[in-house]
Amino acid sequence: MRLLVAFIVIVLLALGSLLIGVSNVSWHSLFSPSADEQALQVLVISRIPRMLAVMLVGTSLGVAGLILQMLVRNRFVDPATAGAAESASLGLLAATILAPQLPVLGKMLVAAVFALAGTALFLLILRRIPLRSVLIVPLVGLVLGSVFDSITTFYAYRMDLLQSVNAWKTGDFSNVLRGRYELLWVTLGLTCCAYIAADRFTVAGMGEAFTTNLGMNYSRIMALGLVIVSLVTAMVVVTVGMVPFLGLLVPNLVSLFTGDNARRAIPWVAVGGAGFVLLCDILGRVVRFPYEIPGATIAGVVGSVLFLYFLLRRDARVG
Structure with missing residues (x-):
C-alpha cells in the first residue's frame, strides 16, 4: 500500500514536470478542440523524453548504489564514491580521443570497461586494507576517484576537451531530446536483472564465507554486481552525466524501514531514486x-547535507 502511494506521488511529479519550462505547455492547450501544435511538439520532442530520462537515471543509479553497498558491505559507497563514475569519464575521454568516429554505443562500452576496471581496482585495494572502518572505505574510493579525475583533466586540457569532460561530470537534463536518451532504457533492463538476482546480492552482502557455505559462487555474484554497476554508470555518464549522492542517499533512506533485504529494498530504491531526481530537476x-x-x-x-547527517549518526554502521 505504501509503495502504491509512493508510485502515485512519482506519477504526479512526472506529470507536473511536463508543464514546467520556458515554452508554454498546459493541459488545456494540449486537449482543447484547437490543440496547440507547437505545444504538442515541445511535449513529444523535449518534455516527455526529459521526464523519462530523469526517472530512468534515478531508478538505475539508486539500484546500482544499493548493489555496490551490499557487495562492499558499507553504507557510504556508491558509483560516485567508489571511482566508478570517474573511471567511466576517463574511458569516455579515451574513446573520444583515440576513436572519435566511434558510435555512442561503442563509447558507452569503452566507458563501461573502464568503470568495471576502476571498481575492481577499488575492491582490490579494500582487500589489502586490514582495518575497514565505516569511514575508511569511502575515503579510499574518493582518493581513487580523484586520481582518475586528475588523469582525465590532464589529458582533456591537453586535447582541449575540458568542456566536454565537465558536461560528463555534471548531470544536466536540459539537452535531453527524443533520439538522444534511448540508451537509458537499457538501464531499466539492468535494474530488472538486479531485482531477479536480489536474493543472491543479499547473501553476498553477508560475506564470502557465508555465501560459499550456502553453495553459491561468490565470485560470480560479485562479477554480476560489478557488471550491472559499471554498465549503469557508463550509460548515465555518456547520456546525461553523473548525479552525485543519488546512489548513496536513497538506499540509506530506504534501509531505515526495509532493512538489508535487497528484494524488499530494490522497488523502494527504484521509486525513491526516480522521485529524488525528479524533485531536484x-x-x-x-x-x-x-x-x-x-x-x-x-x-x-x-x-551533501543528508550525507553529513548519515555520516554523523550514532548508529552509523557497516552495511
Whole structure:
C-alpha cells in the first residue's frame, strides 16, 4: 500500500514536470478542440523524453548504489564514491580521443570497461586494507576517484576537451531530446536483472564465507554486481552525466524501514531514486525561472547535507 502511494506521488511529479519550462505547455492547450501544435511538439520532442530520462537515471543509479553497498558491505559507497563514475569519464575521454568516429554505443562500452576496471581496482585495494572502518572505505574510493579525475583533466586540457569532460561530470537534463536518451532504457533492463538476482546480492552482502557455505559462487555474484554497476554508470555518464549522492542517499533512506533485504529494498530504491531526481530537476527549473540550474547541482547540495547527517549518526554502521 505504501509503495502504491509512493508510485502515485512519482506519477504526479512526472506529470507536473511536463508543464514546467520556458515554452508554454498546459493541459488545456494540449486537449482543447484547437490543440496547440507547437505545444504538442515541445511535449513529444523535449518534455516527455526529459521526464523519462530523469526517472530512468534515478531508478538505475539508486539500484546500482544499493548493489555496490551490499557487495562492499558499507553504507557510504556508491558509483560516485567508489571511482566508478570517474573511471567511466576517463574511458569516455579515451574513446573520444583515440576513436572519435566511434558510435555512442561503442563509447558507452569503452566507458563501461573502464568503470568495471576502476571498481575492481577499488575492491582490490579494500582487500589489502586490514582495518575497514565505516569511514575508511569511502575515503579510499574518493582518493581513487580523484586520481582518475586528475588523469582525465590532464589529458582533456591537453586535447582541449575540458568542456566536454565537465558536461560528463555534471548531470544536466536540459539537452535531453527524443533520439538522444534511448540508451537509458537499457538501464531499466539492468535494474530488472538486479531485482531477479536480489536474493543472491543479499547473501553476498553477508560475506564470502557465508555465501560459499550456502553453495553459491561468490565470485560470480560479485562479477554480476560489478557488471550491472559499471554498465549503469557508463550509460548515465555518456547520456546525461553523473548525479552525485543519488546512489548513496536513497538506499540509506530506504534501509531505515526495509532493512538489508535487497528484494524488499530494490522497488523502494527504484521509486525513491526516480522521485529524488525528479524533485531536484523540478527545483532546478523553477528556482531561477526562466533560467535553469542543472539537476545534479541541486542533488549535490541536498545530498551533501543528508550525507553529513548519515555520516554523523550514532548508529552509523557497516552495511
